[in-house]
Amino acid sequence: MFKPTFKPRKAYIDLSGISKSPLSLDSREGNFPCPTCSTWLSEAEIIKNNDFCPRCARHFAVTAWERIYSLCDEGTFEEWDSGLTSGNPLQFPDYDAKLQRASEDTHLPEAIITGKGIIGGMECVVGAMEPRFMMGSMGSVVGEKVCRAAEGAMERSLPLILSCCSGGARMQEGMLSLMQMAKTSAAIGRLNQAGLLYITILTHPTTGGVTASFASLADIIIGEPGALIGFTGPRVIEQTTGQKLPAGFQRSEYLLQHGMLDIIQPRLEMRSLLIRLLAVHQGGRNGQ
Amino acid sequence: MANNKFEFEAAYRLLENKLEELRQLSETLECDFSNEIANVEKRISQLRAERYKHLTPWEQVILSRDLERPMTRDYIDTLCTDFIELHGDRLYGDDPAIVGGIAVFGDRAVTVIGQQKGQDTAENIRHNFGMPRPEGFRKAHRLLKNAERFQRPVITFINTPGADPGIGAEERGQAWAISQLLLCLSSLRVPVVSVITGEGGSGGALALTIADRIIMLSNAVFSVASPETCASILLRDVKRAGEMAEALKLNAPALKDLRIIDAIVDEPLNENLLGAPDFVADLRSAISKHLDEVSAQPLDDLIRQRYQRLRVIGQFYEPDL
Ligand SMILES: [Zn+2]
Numbered sequence A: 001m002f003k004p005t006f007k008p009r010k011a012y013i014d015l016s017g018i019s020k021s022p023l024s025l026d027s028r029e030g031n032f033p034c035p036t037c038s039t040w041l042s043e044a045e046i047i048k049n050n051d052f053c054p055r056c057a058r059h060f061a062v063t064a065w066e067r068i069y070s071l072c073d074e075g076t077f078e079e080w081d082s083g084l085t086s087g088n089p090l091q092f093p094d095y096d097a098k099l100q101r102a103s104e105d106t107h108l109p110e111a112i113i114t115g116k117g118i119i120g121g122m123e124c125v126v127g128a129m130e131p132r133f134m135m136g137s138m139g140s141v142v143g144e145k146v147c148r149a150a151e152g153a154m155e156r157s158l159p160l161i162l163s164c165c166s167g168g169a170r171m172q173e174g175m176l177s178l179m180q181m182a183k184t185s186a187a188i189g190r191l192n193q194a195g196l197l198y199i200t201i202l203t204h205p206t207t208g209g210v211t212a213s214f215a216s217l218a219d220i221i222i223g224e225p226g227a228l229i230g231f232t233g234p235r236v237i238e239q240t241t242g243q244k245l246p247a248g249f250q251r252s253e254y255l256l257q258h259g260m261l262d263i264i265q266p267r268l269e270m271r272s273l274l275i276r277l278l279a280v281h282q283g284g285r286n287g288q
Numbered sequence B: 001m002a003n004n005k006f007e008f009e010a011a012y013r014l015l016e017n018k019l020e021e022l023r024q025l026s027e028t029l030e031c032d033f034s035n036e037i038a039n040v041e042k043r044i045s046q047l048r049a050e051r052y053k054h055l056t057p058w059e060q061v062i063l064s065r066d067l068e069r070p071m072t073r074d075y076i077d078t079l080c081t082d083f084i085e086l087h088g089d090r091l092y093g094d095d096p097a098i099v100g101g102i103a104v105f106g107d108r109a110v111t112v113i114g115q116q117k118g119q120d121t122a123e124n125i126r127h128n129f130g131m132p133r134p135e136g137f138r139k140a141h142r143l144l145k146n147a148e149r150f151q152r153p154v155i156t157f158i159n160t161p162g163a164d165p166g167i168g169a170e171e172r173g174q175a176w177a178i179s180q181l182l183l184c185l186s187s188l189r190v191p192v193v194s195v196i197t198g199e200g201g202s203g204g205a206l207a208l209t210i211a212d213r214i215i216m217l218s219n220a221v222f223s224v225a226s227p228e229t230c231a232s233i234l235l236r237d238v239k240r241a242g243e244m245a246e247a248l249k250l251n252a253p254a255l256k257d258l259r260i261i262d263a264i265v266d267e268p269l270n271e272n273l274l275g276a277p278d279f280v281a282d283l284r285s286a287i288s289k290h291l292d293e294v295s296a297q298p299l300d301d302l303i304r305q306r307y308q309r310l311r312v313i314g315q316f317y318e319p320d321l
Helices: A042-047 A064-071 A095-106 A140-156 A171-193 A234-241 A253-256 A265-280 B009-029 B034-053 B057-064 B072-079 B120-128 B134-148 B166-169 B172-188 B201-205 B227-235 B237-246 B250-255 B277-294 B299-311
Strands: A031-032 A040-042 A078-080 A112-119 A124-128 A160-166 A198-206 A218-225 B081-085 B097-106 B108-115 B152-159 B192-201 B213-217 B219-221 B263-265
Touching: A031 A042, A040 A042, A064 A124, A064 A160, A064 B237, A078 A140, A078 B213, A095 A171, A112 A140, A112 A265, A124 A265, A140 A160, A171 A198, A171 B009, A171 B034, A171 B172, A171 B219, A171 B227, A171 B299, A198 A265, A218 A253, A218 A265, A234 B166, A253 B057, B009 B034, B057 B192, B057 B219, B057 B227, B072 B097, B072 B108, B072 B152, B072 B192, B072 B277, B097 B134, B097 B277, B108 B134, B134 B172, B152 B166, B152 B201, B166 B172, B172 B201, B172 B299, B192 B201, B192 B277, B213 B250, B213 B277, B227 B237, B263 B277
Parallel strands: A124 A160, A160 A198, A198 A218, B108 B152, B152 B192, B192 B213, B192 B219, B213 B263
Antiparallel strands: A031 A040, A078 A112, A112 A124, B081 B097, B097 B108
16 A cells, blocks of 8 residues: 655644634644634654544645645656746735745645656646645636646647635736636646546645636546535625625535536545546556 | 715806806896807817716716616617527526526617626616626526527627625635636627627626637726726725726726627617617617628638637746746
């Protein structure tokens, strides 16, 4: 069985969920409260548990690289377009500084990693969005890399698998960002016409312009347990409508009930599900 | 039409009042200053016209949302004949925030679709303030496929604050409905021309603005998010929306520079747009010209070019290999 080799790193817990913990991250050295059930967890424990809470099974955010490692056969991923970086096309105030901070914090040039990898012996184009890079927001670079991933899949007749996580369109690039929704959707349209398999994994949180474009256009849409997925964010809905949100609203389980997802799959079994899906799409034969 | 919308109007009104006093004074004193007065009057109206030509982006945002502006249905009724509205998404319901149907534009049958706002509170409640729900986008999708089947060119009219941000809209797949519409329009095998007539708000506007040509009225706006939203998220101060309106580059000239839109139709000053014959003629001929141009191309080329238009949007650095 494949075992991803993680580089030693700091655990990263996202506290942006609805049940935000009142306790701050650094209130106890090296320990974190689970944002859902408030159980105190040590960093070692979180890493040992593959980034989810042993008590309530809350899936914590993982970095884009960890996502890629956890899906691909060891040592098979070959990154594409790693040199693409954002400018500040509108000269938007503070955008340069935010980009710089994001890339320092994540050691990544932008909010998505794309490339070619092998999953269970089957070649695929794979991408993963980085939640810590400006909340995985989609600007010109994210849009471009998604398009190139789709085009790369078409050139090689390979399936495309994208792990999504995004706060939506990146406001600092104005309409250039919004148009990435159209651009990525058009690229996925071509992929569809080429008859190639496209799978998305929607992770916590996937909202706004990413949900309303390439993330929702997959042949098969998989949600991670408990992930917040939607168009308008829950706080905005509450503020603008004044309505109380139903329990579990916009979570994977709720969306499955409402017909928006194909499958909910725990992170540990994501890779084996992909292998089965890919194999069936190859006529039941797996590449090995 | 916008005489009372802006603070700067107060200065012109003050000047006009002074002038009126002067006119009365000249009558009482039996001196004829009528030529001078007429000159000053003319000068004031020139200055005002000049001011309206240089509205700030924030002033344009306010003007683009003006309830006195014509709404989609008014444009359809003015520019087309034989409009027959078609209803419903065949799945859930009919969304009054999107109006669509078939009509005749000039000498051709077209499909017309657009977001519909109301002009008063009651109308706005009925039309959900022009904020489409998933069934609206699915109705549009159905009408577009219908247009393709009967080879009718499509004209869309854009005027919406954005997609409906409600619980029901989320439950019925707002994001899925928008993404399907983006996909559909990006490869629809008929010519598509979009006209942004007022407020082009975010994804709910974009969903109907994937086109071979995009025309924008001179005071319309098109933005990734409202300046208020950007100000409250990025600056944590909704009162600074004006700064964000500036930074977002959301008005017609800025979007033409970014090559997101193709043409601008100038709005007349201080009057009802559709009551101004020159404006109606300009708009009609702009739509007609672009529709002619794109209709003249072989469909395969048209679809390829529509893809290319989208494909090249975005600015980033890439190291030389
Ligand atoms: Zn927990």
